[in-house]
Amino acid sequence: MKTSKITILILAAAVIVLAVALILQRRTPAIQTGSPIEVIMTRSSVRSYTDKPVAKESVETLLRAAMAAPSAVNKQPWAFVVVDDRALLSSLAEALPNTKMAAEAQLAIVVCGDMRKTLEGEAALFWVQDCSAATENLLLAAHAQGLGAVWTGIYPNAARADAVRSILGLPSYIVPLNVIPVGYPASENTPKDKWKPENIHTNGWQAEAE
Amino acid sequence: MKTSKITILILAAAVIVLAVALILQRRTPAIQTGSPIEVIMTRSSVRSYTDKPVAKESVETLLRAAMAAPSAVNKQPWAFVVVDDRALLSSLAEALPNTKMAAEAQLAIVVCGDMRKTLEGEAALFWVQDCSAATENLLLAAHAQGLGAVWTGIYPNAARADAVRSILGLPSYIVPLNVIPVGYPASENTPKDKWKPENIHTNGWQAEAE
Numbered sequence: 001m002k003t004s005k006i007t008i009l010i011l012a013a014a015v016i017v018l019a020v021a022l023i024l025q026r027r028t029p030a031i032q033t034g035s036p037i038e039v040i041m042t043r044s045s046v047r048s049y050t051d052k053p054v055a056k057e058s059v060e061t062l063l064r065a066a067m068a069a070p071s072a073v074n075k076q077p078w079a080f081v082v083v084d085d086r087a088l089l090s091s092l093a094e095a096l097p098n099t100k101m102a103a104e105a106q107l108a109i110v111v112c113g114d115m116r117k118t119l120e121g122e123a124a125l126f127w128v129q130d131c132s133a134a135t136e137n138l139l140l141a142a143h144a145q146g147l148g149a150v151w152t153g154i155y156p157n158a159a160r161a162d163a164v165r166s167i168l169g170l171p172s173y174i175v176p177l178n179v180i181p182v183g184y185p186a187s188e189n190t191p192k193d194k195w196k197p198e199n200i201h202t203n204g205w206q207a208e209a210e
Numbered sequence: 211m212k213t214s215k216i217t218i219l220i221l222a223a224a225v226i227v228l229a230v231a232l233i234l235q236r237r238t239p240a241i242q243t244g245s246p247i248e249v250i251m252t253r254s255s256v257r258s259y260t261d262k263p264v265a266k267e268s269v270e271t272l273l274r275a276a277m278a279a280p281s282a283v284n285k286q287p288w289a290f291v292v293v294d295d296r297a298l299l300s301s302l303a304e305a306l307p308n309t310k311m312a313a314e315a316q317l318a319i320v321v322c323g324d325m326r327k328t329l330e331g332e333a334a335l336f337w338v339q340d341c342s343a344a345t346e347n348l349l350l351a352a353h354a355q356g357l358g359a360v361w362t363g364i365y366p367n368a369a370r371a372d373a374v375r376s377i378l379g380l381p382s383y384i385v386p387l388n389v390i391p392v393g394y395p396a397s398e399n400t401p402k403d404k405w406k407p408e409n410i411h412t413n414g415w416q417a418e419a420e
Binding site for chain 2: 144
């Protein structure tokens with residue numbers, strides 16, 4: 001009799017623990033990671049960062065996401081320079097008017113076009129589109145991991161490209177498209193609402209009511 | 211005594227049911243919907259489609275995702291032409307050597323740059339990067355919804371751009387960047403493995419071992 005009462009108590013406790021675990025787990029997915037669409041819709045430019053270091057694995061995920069992008073005729077005409085050296089980050093921040101936040105970022109990734117891997121003739125320019133798709137993947141992968149990042153444009157600004165080339169010792173066939181400072185966000189970031197139905201046309205161009 | 215035995219049996223059964231539910235739920239997230247990172251890593255170009263119609267809400271999600279992209283100085287220099295008219299889809303397929311699959315697609319979205327919304331001078335060219343980021347968002351949102359799509363490049367190919375402009379009646383300030391046929395995939399699509407650690411450089415350029 002006493003044994004069975006203890007057994008009942010133990011089993012009842014187990015039921016409660018398991019039920020609570022089940023309820024907590026049911027709630028986890030929605031909080032933990034957003035759906036892919038939600039991640040796309042809530043990404044925003046993050047320009048200030050905490051001191052929290054970014055794990056090597058997280059950086060690798062950013063680069064894996066970038067290289068998963070499509071490219072014209074699958075040329076993959078890209079190269080990535082990861083900068084986590086404090087002096088180099090400061091140099092980039094000093095040289096580039098739109099990349100000041102690199103000075104306090106944990107790292108920056110410079111997305112580059114590799115001119116040895118492009119298509120021929122006017123199609124060579126597809127590298128810009130390919131590397132831009134790779135960059136957007138990188139930004140989304142950052143947001144999905146709770147990191148913050150911002151796309152600071154370099155190409156086609158020749159002065160900015162020269163500065164990056166000089167600081168990082170890039171050869172002439174490597175063209176820096178942008179510098180992406182990365183870190184954990186120092187504050188909440190509210191995404192802009194950029195939904196404009198007037199940007200949409202159906203089966204041809206309709207003149208806007210302007 | 212008998213009552214306590216029954217209680218023990220009921221509680222033991224509850225423990226088993228809850229434990230199984232907990233284990234099953236722990237497995238669910240990975241199977242159910244891909245995580246954002248998984249969606250980025252598994253997207254691939256889809257060039258053949260079933261007859262299944264694509265809901266208007268799904269198309270709107272593609273366009274919302276596209277417009278959520280970042281753009282230089284937040285200019286949002288884009289416009290989108292949704293084509294679901296069968297005759298127009300056939301015309302695009304006939305005129306564009308790399309867009310044959312539009313003929314059997316449920317729809318196509320033409321991502322365009324709007325030259326009235328760009329920055330000034332050489333920075334005007336940032337529209338290509340902005341619209342490419344929007345396109346990558348659109349492709350990821352398609353894959354996240356179980357749709358298939360493929361980026362067929364138009365700009366900077368002048369002949370292709372003229373063909374699209376003529377078929378869709380685009381004004382001179384609208385430059386078609388690409389045509390994205392969309393539909394439910396007719397077959398399984400295996401993503402290419404494009405991970406190449408040799409694309410990664412750290413704190414400056416290191417000569418490749420070639």
